[in-house]
Amino acid sequence: MGIAEDWKDLMFDLSCLSKQVAKRRFKKSIKYGWGGLCGYCRCNRATTLDHIKPKSRGGSSLRSNLLPACLECNHSKGTEAWLVWFQRQTFYNETAKELIEEWITNKRFIEEELGDGCINDRTEICPNQSKVRSIKDEPTSLGKDCLATA
């Protein structure tokens, strides 16, 4: 990359980069969330992301449906329902099952893949926060605080 002639050149590079990097970071953050361990057998070779609900069964590519998994688990599970498959494995345990169930129901992280829709989804998820920050309340409460401290 050369020297940017215009500040907009930098903006262009930034937006191109961030799309690629965002996907990589997205995957990395999922693996990081599991400490690099396979979500199923807990080995430390989680090199793949498994669709908990298989794509072929309508599973999404959202964070809540992606679980770091080792190749062995990913291949062995295939397109089976994860719990049916998991309970048959020798390494099955309740704690791991609960962790996965928690992960699946954690709707806070629905983002990247939704693109523009993410902002609306986030406000829907936090209805209390958007109520607190209503425009009506802000000027009066701010004004009082300023007067009190001054």
Ligand SMILES: [Zn+2]
């Ligand atoms: Zn595994």
